[in-house]
Amino acid sequence: MASVLVLYAHPAPHKSRINRRLAAAAREVAGVTFRDLYEIYPDFLIDVEEEQKLLKEHDVIVFQHPFYWYSAPSLVKEYLDLVLTYGWAYGEGGTALQGKLMLQAISAGGSEEVYCSQGRNRFTIRQLLAPFDQTAFLCGMRYLAPHIVYSANQLADAASIQPFAQRYARLLAALRDETLPLELAASAEKINDLIPA
Amino acid sequence: MHASHFFLSAFIYLGAAVLLVPIAHRLGLGSVLGYLIGGAMIGPFVLGWVGGTQGEEAMHFAEFGVVIMLFMIGLELEPARLWRMRGPIFGLGGLQVLLTALSVMGIAMAFGLESKPALATGMILALSSTAIVIQTLQEKALLRTDGGADSFAVLLFQDISVIPMLAVFPLLAASVSKMEHHGWLHELPHWAQPLVTLGAVVAIVIAGQFFVPRGFAILAKTGLRELLTAAALLLIVGVALLMTEVGLSPALGAFVAGVVLAGSHYRHELESNLEPFKGLLLGLFFLAVGASLDFSVIATKPLLVASLVIALITLKALVIYVIATVLKIRGSHRWLLSLALAQGGEFAFALLSMAIQQEIIEAETARLLVAVVALSMAITPLLFIIYERILAPRYTAVSREQRAPDRIDEHAPVILAGFGRFGNFVGRFMMSQGVKVTVLESDPDHVDMLRKFGFKVFYGDATRLDLLHAAGIDQACMLIIALADQAKVARLVAEVREKFPKLRILARAHDYDQRFELMSLGLAAEDAVHEQMGSAQELAVRALRALGKPAYATERAARRWKRYDEETVHLLVPVHEDEDAYASIVRERRIALTQLFEKDLAELPDDSDAGWEIERAEEK
Numbered sequence: 001m002a003s004v005l006v007l008y009a010h011p012a013p014h015k016s017r018i019n020r021r022l023a024a025a026a027r028e029v030a031g032v033t034f035r036d037l038y039e040i041y042p043d044f045l046i047d048v049e050e051e052q053k054l055l056k057e058h059d060v061i062v063f064q065h066p067f068y069w070y071s072a073p074s075l076v077k078e079y080l081d082l083v084l085t086y087g088w089a090y091g092e093g094g095t096a097l098q099g100k101l102m103l104q105a106i107s108a109g110g111s112e113e114v115y116c117s118q119g120r121n122r123f124t125i126r127q128l129l130a131p132f133d134q135t136a137f138l139c140g141m142r143y144l145a146p147h148i149v150y151s152a153n154q155l156a157d158a159a160s161i162q163p164f165a166q167r168y169a170r171l172l173a174a175l176r177d178e179t180l181p182l183e184l185a186a187s188a189e190k191i192n193d194l195i196p197a
Numbered sequence: 198m199h200a201s202h203f204f205l206s207a208f209i210y211l212g213a214a215v216l217l218v219p220i221a222h223r224l225g226l227g228s229v230l231g232y233l234i235g236g237a238m239i240g241p242f243v244l245g246w247v248g249g250t251q252g253e254e255a256m257h258f259a260e261f262g263v264v265i266m267l268f269m270i271g272l273e274l275e276p277a278r279l280w281r282m283r284g285p286i287f288g289l290g291g292l293q294v295l296l297t298a299l300s301v302m303g304i305a306m307a308f309g310l311e312s313k314p315a316l317a318t319g320m321i322l323a324l325s326s327t328a329i330v331i332q333t334l335q336e337k338a339l340l341r342t343d344g345g346a347d348s349f350a351v352l353l354f355q356d357i358s359v360i361p362m363l364a365v366f367p368l369l370a371a372s373v374s375k376m377e378h379h380g381w382l383h384e385l386p387h388w389a390q391p392l393v394t395l396g397a398v399v400a401i402v403i404a405g406q407f408f409v410p411r412g413f414a415i416l417a418k419t420g421l422r423e424l425l426t427a428a429a430l431l432l433i434v435g436v437a438l439l440m441t442e443v444g445l446s447p448a449l450g451a452f453v454a455g456v457v458l459a460g461s462h463y464r465h466e467l468e469s470n471l472e473p474f475k476g477l478l479l480g481l482f483f484l485a486v487g488a489s490l491d492f493s494v495i496a497t498k499p500l501l502v503a504s505l506v507i508a509l510i511t512l513k514a515l516v517i518y519v520i521a522t523v524l525k526i527r528g529s530h531r532w533l534l535s536l537a538l539a540q541g542g543e544f545a546f547a548l549l550s551m552a553i554q555q556e557i558i559e560a561e562t563a564r565l566l567v568a569v570v571a572l573s574m575a576i577t578p579l580l581f582i583i584y585e586r587i588l589a590p591r592y593t594a595v596s597r598e599q600r601a602p603d604r605i606d607e608h609a610p611v612i613l614a615g616f617g618r619f620g621n622f623v624g625r626f627m628m629s630q631g632v633k634v635t636v637l638e639s640d641p642d643h644v645d646m647l648r649k650f651g652f653k654v655f656y657g658d659a660t661r662l663d664l665l666h667a668a669g670i671d672q673a674c675m676l677i678i679a680l681a682d683q684a685k686v687a688r689l690v691a692e693v694r695e696k697f698p699k700l701r702i703l704a705r706a707h708d709y710d711q712r713f714e715l716m717s718l719g720l721a722a723e724d725a726v727h728e729q730m731g732s733a734q735e736l737a738v739r740a741l742r743a744l745g746k747p748a749y750a751t752e753r754a755a756r757r758w759k760r761y762d763e764e765t766v767h768l769l770v771p772v773h774e775d776e777d778a779y780a781s782i783v784r785e786r787r788i789a790l791t792q793l794f795e796k797d798l799a800e801l802p803d804d805s806d807a808g809w810e811i812e813r814a815e816e817k
Binding site: 011012013014038039040041042043075 | 746747748749750751752
């Protein structure tokens with residue numbers, strides 16, 4: 001059994017459709033610690049020691065957020081800037097995160113097709129997430145392919161979003177139960193298809 | 198009394214007060230001395246405009262002012278606080294009354310008086326003037342100092358001790374047949390009389406606890422303010438009547454009623470309703486005391502009267518000084534206590550006239566004593582001045598007015614005026630950021646306490662330019678004004694702007710109007726900071742979050758709201774004196790504000806495809 005930490009970041013949850021439902025599903029998964037970063041740090045004053053303690057206590061770190069400007073909402077950046085300190089997360093003596101798994105669960109406005117070299121966005125999402133990938137790498141964590149909900153703006157009603165929320169919950173459970181094929185998950189473009197039905 | 202006559206007397210009394218009190222105040226003599234001098238001038242022995250029986254009537258009427266005063270003092274003394282004062286009341290007060298009465302009695306007997314009139318004289322002169330002492334202590338902000346509080350405790354005991362004195366007086370009468378029994382109370386058996394008295398006090402407590410607040414609640418619902426004032430006066434008059442009936446001092450009864458109501462919701466309402474009556478009637482009382490000064494007695498035996506006055510004051514002060522020394526009351530408080538209580542009191546007049554009636558004391562002696570007591574009362578404000586100017590400065594941290602400003606031995610780039618409820622946050626935070634701040638605070642007790650906490654705070658009134666000079670204002674780069682008094686803030690801003698135009702001034706503003714005022718004095722809008730908006734907004738954010746609003750969005754909304762409000766202030770500055778234009782801008786801006794937030798507020802319905810997420814982030 002692995003312990004899973006979900007770090008959820010959405011600046012306007014009352015305007016969210018996808019992430020709100022995914023977050024609700026994640027909260028229900030046993031053995032998952034769920035943290036709503038914008039709710040805890042509306043003033044951006046991140047409690048570094050507390051966050052480091054939580055990171056250390058968990059085996060799997062999931063950043064769940066909308067895919068803003070090909071990246072995460074600004075609080076996630078603030079979080080990485082402040083919490084992953086030299087000598088703790090990386091660099092000399094920085095071994096706190098060694099061997100943990102890290103992945104992102106994102107919702108993207110565009111369809112899968114626009115995220116490719118021929119598409120409007122020119123890169124795949126996995127490619128665009130390279131800075132996160134490298135961050136995990138530098139901290140000795142294993143970076144897994146992201147969980148992606150594409151075409152988020154096409155998914156209007158609760159019924160069409162529900163399957164994604166269920167899939168996300170199954171992903172978290174699989175991470176907890178350590179039943180995912182990690183080799184595949186690390187190299188895949190997205191983790192979506194590797195989640196057990 | 199004819200109406201015109203009444204108006205004429207009222208005109209004379211009010212005129213004397215309005216003319217002489219400001220002069221006395223200006224000369225630093227205090228209002229009480231102003232009233233007394235005014236009274237003496239209009240009295241029968243100088244101008245003769247008022248006096249005789251009419252003057253006495255005025256005095257009796259004005260004694261009600263003392264009753265109201267005691268009621269209001271009671272209002273500020275919750276039973277628990279009163280209970281904590283039991284030591285000084287009975288220890289200090291008891292010793293003062295007992296020892297002073299016995300000393301006076303001994304001296305009187307040495308001068309040939311018989312033991313009974315000597316005892317009566319002792320008891321009469323042991324009392325001090327509640328009205329003058331408390332009024333002066335309040336005016337000089339000394340009532341809450343140790344010396345002031347002890348003085349009050351002694352006065353309270355004196356008021357209580359009038360009861361047994363009244364009971365003992367008939368026993369001292371030369372012939373028992375002259376004993377004047379009046380009222381139904383004395384027809385009761387002896388054992389029943391104290392029970393009735395006690396019953397009356399209990400009745401006041403019960404009524405004050407249960408019935409009076411309910412009555413006030415009903416009256417408050419009518420929305421007629423004057424009804425509450427009338428009810429407050431009715432209450433005190435009623436208590437005074439009841440107390441007189443059972444042989445207690447009306448002032449004492451009013452005090453008890455005040456204490457009982459100290460915890461009620463109506464306390465502040467009562468205070469503000471009664472304040473003008475108290476002030477006027479006390480003023481009238483002091484005028485009447487002044488007018489009663491019998492200059493004919495003084496003129497015929499000036500040396501005797503003068504030496505008796507000096508002897509009385511010296512003796513009373515000495516007795517208290519000795520008691521205070523024994524009870525280890527320290528430094529200046531001992532002096533304050535001794536000098537404050539050294540005069541005779543207004544009860545002496547009533548007791549002396551009773552003593553004449555019952556032939557305890559000869560009429561001539563009594564008239565002499567009246568003159569001595571009245572003069573000693575008139576001298577009291579002077580004793581306070583001696584205390585303030587000569588005695589208190591010898592001790593540190595005593596009097597608000599007399600404590601010399603501290604020597605400021607270091608100069609910081611920032612001067613902070615005021616370290617109270619507002620300034621202490623400003624100062625503490627700035628200091629925590631490593632900025633050197635010179636703090637000026639004008640409340641000496643507060644300064645002493647802050648020093649105990651380890652803050653370097655200088656005592657002094659920051660509105661005095663010489664003190665700001667001493668604080669190094671000519672080298673400072675910033676003055677922060679965190680004073681609570683709006684008028685002082687504005688005055689200081691104006692003065693400092695004129696003398697040091699380059700100095701950055703940041704000031705605490707009481708409200709929007711004061712922000713406008715400070716901006717018109719040349720302060721930048723963001724340097725005139727509303728003293729409450731920040732914390733009020735914080736509370737609102739807390740409340741909204743508790744209602745389930747998302748934290749970050751609410752936080753942002755608060756900042757946007759604040760920015761919007763700031764813009765509104767800028768729009769309002771040029772029109773803030775034009776009520777219509779002001780109102781119309783406020784209206785427009787309110788509507789615009791609603792529209793501003795309307796879109797943010799809407800939660801996304803399930804089947805909507807509009808929203809923040811889509812607009813801002815996912816159309817990539």
